[in-house]
Amino acid sequence: MIFDCVIIGGGIAGLQAAIQLGRYDHKILVIDKGGGRSELCQEYHNLLGWPDGVSGEYFRTIGRKQAEQYGVEFILDEVKDVVKSPDGFQAITDSSAFCGKRMLIATGIEDRLPPIDRIKPCLGKSIFLCPDCDGYEIKNKKTVVIGSGNKGAGMAAVLTYWSKDILFINHDKTDIDDKHKHVLKKHNIPIYNEKVSDIQVVNESSLQSVQLENGKKVEVKHAFLAMSGSKVNTTLTKSLGVERLENHHINVNPRTKETNIPHVFAVGDATAHSQLLSIAMGDGAQAAIWIHKSLLSERGKHTP
Structure with missing residues (x-):
C-alpha cells in the first residue's frame, strides 16, 4: 500500500x-x-x-x-x-x-535525565525542563538546577528572572567556563560539584529534597533539569x-x-x-x- x-x-x-x-x-x-x-x-x-x-x-x-x-x-x-x-x-x-x-x-x-526513577512522576509538577513553559511555577521559590557544566549554569542564570533563590548542582562535574562562573557569582548562585544520588518526594510527585553523593541533603521543593547529552x-x-x-x-x-x-x-x-x-x-x-x-x-x- x-x-x-x-x-x-x-x-x-x-x-x-x-x-x-x-x-x-x-x-x-x-x-x-x-x-x-x-x-x-x-x-x-x-x-x-x-x-x-x-x-x-x-x-x-x-x-x-x-x-x-x-x-x-x-x-x-x-x-x-x-x-x-x-x-x-x-x-x-x-x-x-x-x-x-x-x-x-x-x-x-x-x-537525558539523571537515572533516578522517582524523577519522572515529578516532571511538570515539581521538576521541570523548560523555563519558557514552567518558569512561572517557581516564582519567588527556592529552586535547584540539576545540570551539566555550562548548560546547567546557563539555566540557573535564566531562572533568576523568576526567583533569586537558585542553587546549581553540577551533577556531571563538568567544567564551567569563566563566563558562566562570573554569571553565577553575579547572581549569588551557589555551586555544588556533586552527583545527585537520590531525591525524596511525597505523594509521588512533590519534591522534598535532593540527596547528594557526598551525603549532603538539599531541602528544596522545586527543580529544573539541564543535562547535556x-x-x-x-x-x-x-x-x-x-x-x-x-x-x-x-x-x-x-x-x-x-x-x-x-x-x-x-x-x-x-x-x-x-x-x-x-x-x-x-x-x-x-x-x-x-x-x-x-x-x-x-x-x-x-x-x-
Whole structure:
C-alpha cells in the first residue's frame, strides 16, 4: 500500500498533522516507537484552555483516538532509515517498509535525565525542563538546577528572572567556563560539584529534597533539569540528504515546513524552533496544509 503521507513520530506535532491530513481524507500512516518527550510531562500549565494543567500522555492518547476517527492508521515500531522509492519514500523498520508519497519527520528530542526513577512522576509538577513553559511555577521559590557544566549554569542564570533563590548542582562535574562562573557569582548562585544520588518526594510527585553523593541533603521543593547529552532524533534523514544544522536540528522552510528535499517535511522539536507544545501543534497543522496542497498539485498534473 502507498500512503499519501507517512508520519514518523506520534508526538504532539505528528498527531496534529495526522488529524489535519485525515480531515482532508488523505491516506495517512503514523509510525511511532513510543517513549516520546511529550510522555514525560505530567502537567502543562501554559496552554490556552487548560488553566489547571493537562498531561502530555492525555494529549497523545486523545490525539490518537481523534486521528483514528478520520481513518489515520498507527503502527508501533521504530523507523531505522528513510529512502527514496519510485512512488515517493520508504520508511524502513526491522520488520517492514512503508511507502508514502510524502514523508513527515516528527521524531523530536530525547532528553537525558539523571537515572533516578522517582524523577519522572515529578516532571511538570515539581521538576521541570523548560523555563519558557514552567518558569512561572517557581516564582519567588527556592529552586535547584540539576545540570551539566555550562548548560546547567546557563539555566540557573535564566531562572533568576523568576526567583533569586537558585542553587546549581553540577551533577556531571563538568567544567564551567569563566563566563558562566562570573554569571553565577553575579547572581549569588551557589555551586555544588556533586552527583545527585537520590531525591525524596511525597505523594509521588512533590519534591522534598535532593540527596547528594557526598551525603549532603538539599531541602528544596522545586527543580529544573539541564543535562547535556539530549539527542535530536534526526539521524535517519541523513540518507535522504536532508539538511541539518550543526546542532542536528532539521532546517525547514518556515512557511511550509518542507525540507531541502522536495516532499519531505519536518515539524516539532526535530526542527529549529522554540520547544513549546503549542508551537509543535502549530507546526503540525501548518505542514499538513502544505502537504495537502502538494498532493493536490500532483493530482492536477495527472488530470486529463
